[in-house]
Amino acid sequence: MSQPPPEIVVQPDAFRVSRESTLLACELRGALAVCVYDDTQPAGGILHLRYVAIANDQPLDLTDNTLSSDLLLMDRFCKELRTAGARKQSWRVSIFGHTPDVPGMAGPAATVIDLAKAYFADARLPVECKEFNRSDGLAVRLDPHGGRIWVNATPPDARQAAPA
16 A cells, blocks of 8 residues: 655745655635646646734734735746646646635735735636635645646644644
8 A cells, every 4th residue: 555645834934846756735713725736747846825913813014015025925936836847838827715604805815816826827827716704714725737726625623734
């Protein structure tokens, strides 16, 4: 019996790119995952972006600096994908967003999701986008080697462990 591939956890406001047969995973709670893979090369990655920071169960203001940081992170993510051999014209882009049942989160969520969709649309890449409004988080996993994506609900008490 074969072992399942190892899983690499992608922390919030970070990304991972791989050509290996491994699973890239992130837990979304007030965040989005941008999953990109090349459908002609064994390369892909996940970008995990939070919508906004939360203090005392309330979202903090989404600033231009935050959005600029998000754009820079998307640029670095795409550059790393190209370095790994992913050819931009063959990229498949899927965005999964999780918006918790917290007052004031809908606006920041829509802003960051729209920013990510526009970023890839400007590059003339089709984007599949699914948004989930729910109290429980989402677990997103990508096989960068084959392009398969799994999205599952997380238990309410699940907390993501830091990678070893």
